[in-house]
Amino acid sequence: MKPPESDQQxxxxxxxxxxxxFVALYHRRQPALYRFALQMSGSASVxxxxxxxxxxxxxxxxxxYDPERGNLVAYLFGIARKLLLRxxxxxxxxxxVDASGEDGRFVEPADPCDPLADLAARExxxxxxxxxxxxxxxxxxxxxxxxxxxxxxxxxxxALGCPIGTVRxxxxxxxxxxxxxxxxxxxxxTIPAWKAARCAI
Amino acid sequence: xxxxEYWNEVAGPEPEGSFDAHLAACPVCAARWETxxxxxxxxxxxxxxxxxxxxxxxxxxxxxxxYRERYRLRVPPVGEVRRWxxxxxxxxxxxxxxxxxxxxxxxxxxxxxTGLAAVAGSEEEEAAFIPLPNAAGxxxxxxxxxxxxxxxxxxxxxxxxxxxxxxDAESVEAEVLxxxxxxxxxxxxxx
Numbered sequence: 001m002k003p004p005e006s007d008q009q010x011x012x013x014x015x016x017x018x019x020x021x022f023v024a025l026y027h028r029r030q031p032a033l034y035r036f037a038l039q040m041s042g043s044a045s046v047x048x049x050x051x052x053x054x055x056x057x058x059x060x061x062x063x064x065y066d067p068e069r070g071n072l073v074a075y076l077f078g079i080a081r082k083l084l085l086r087x088x089x090x091x092x093x094x095x096x097v098d099a100s101g102e103d104g105r106f107v108e109p110a111d112p113c114d115p116l117a118d119l120a121a122r123e124x125x126x127x128x129x130x131x132x133x134x135x136x137x138x139x140x141x142x143x144x145x146x147x148x149x150x151x152x153x154x155x156x157x158x159a160l161g162c163p164i165g166t167v168r169x170x171x172x173x174x175x176x177x178x179x180x181x182x183x184x185x186x187x188x189x190t191i192p193a194w195k196a197a198r199c200a201i
Numbered sequence: 202x203x204x205x206e207y208w209n210e211v212a213g214p215e216p217e218g219s220f221d222a223h224l225a226a227c228p229v230c231a232a233r234w235e236t237x238x239x240x241x242x243x244x245x246x247x248x249x250x251x252x253x254x255x256x257x258x259x260x261x262x263x264x265x266x267x268y269r270e271r272y273r274l275r276v277p278p279v280g281e282v283r284r285w286x287x288x289x290x291x292x293x294x295x296x297x298x299x300x301x302x303x304x305x306x307x308x309x310x311x312x313x314x315t316g317l318a319a320v321a322g323s324e325e326e327e328a329a330f331i332p333l334p335n336a337a338g339x340x341x342x343x344x345x346x347x348x349x350x351x352x353x354x355x356x357x358x359x360x361x362x363x364x365x366x367x368x369d370a371e372s373v374e375a376e377v378l379x380x381x382x383x384x385x386x387x388x389x390x391x392x
Contacts, residue, residue, distance in 0.1 A: 017272040019265065026264060031255035038254065051256045055264050059271045125250055128243040147244040148251055165209040172208045175237045182240070 007072040011065070014058065026055055029073065032149045033080050039144045040084050042133060050087075054079045074158035077145060081159060088137070131181035139174035146171055204230050330378060330387035345378040345386055352390075 005013075005024070013021035033054055037047035057063055057079050065075045132143055141160065145151045146167065157164045207223045207230060224231045351372040374391040 014268075019268055019272070022268050023261070023265065026261060030260070031252070034256040034260075035251050035254050039251075048256055048260050052260050052264060056267060059268060121246065124243055125247050128240075128247050132244075132247070143244070147241070148248045150248070169205075169209045172233075172237070175240045176233065178240045178244075179236045182243075 008067060011058070011072055022055075022058075025058075025072075029076055030055070032151070033076055036077060036141075036144050036149060037080055037084060039132065039148065040081075040137070040141060041087060046084075046087055050080050050083050053083050070158035071155060073151065074155040077151065077155070077159035078161070081141065127182055127185050128178065131178045131185070134181065135174055135177060139170055139177060142167055142170045143174045143178070208233075330376075330389045332387045333385050336380075336386040339380055339386060343380055345380055348377045348379050349391075350375055350377055 005021075007025065007028070010021045010025040010028075014025060030051055034047050034051045037050035038044060041047060041050070054076055058065070065072065070078075132140060132148075135143065142156060145156045145159065146153065151159070153164045153167050157167045160167065202223060204223075204227060207227075224234055352375050354371060354373050376389045376391060377385045378387045380386050
């Protein structure tokens, strides 16, 4: 069986005007980029705009992608992050993700046969989602990239423009923060609304 | 190795791997590692749930439009696509009919459809349209498209049709009347 084309091959073909390659690359990379933007911005419409802008950037003559500096995944997440930072600067606020999603797409039953287990699993996941969305941006982005989107450390470092060691340390710090938030929530000490709604960028 | 080096350089993405030498020797890091386990498990669940989320189809539609504008790709209108399919079908049918003609004595070329016969008659000065077998039974007043195609000269002569010796041309031009169902009704050779 023929191995799937690499991102680099698809990129070269799409730049040569082959629409199929553009669509194939979009299908391969869009979901993770969209979710990253959604988790970071808390807004489906912002996530849509960011996803669109990232792929439009690929079409520009001077798109700035250099395979020597990192692979295409890192480049795409890097663009998405820059656009998000611009958004944050514009809004000067960092709204946590609405747990229900704008159209309810987030809520999926984990086990339709066992409503109690389902409820518990959903509550755990929802608590964690709230905790992730209330993390300061620099910690949230590593959690979303590395833990949720399974981007490897080297790619994440290239996307964030920092050393791998920084990615690792932020990730572990973020996990400790998440553990603390979940513990607090279990004890009933819920995160103050103002703290969840605004956090340092 | 101190604790900072361990977390920045060694610890893997999943704090569920083997309990390594540093963790065995450092109770603080071991406790930290234990704290991270349920979080990592929860993040995996969250990641699994999030996998169902992706951009709505309108984003792709907008991007494809932008891509076509950028690379000036022409999208053929629906009618044009239909005409090309009709032409392809016509070529296949004519070729099929000619191939049958090679293997069997050619049937008398009688216009089975008066509508087509009328078309053939009206253009008699140029060259007559030859009704194809599948033209029988088609309505007289149906709308037909005229499609110009090229066929190999050998296929024309095999049918017993006169094909003028037009230099070294390997193929002859023909016009095909294509019915609304995309099937060829009649053919006329132009050279």
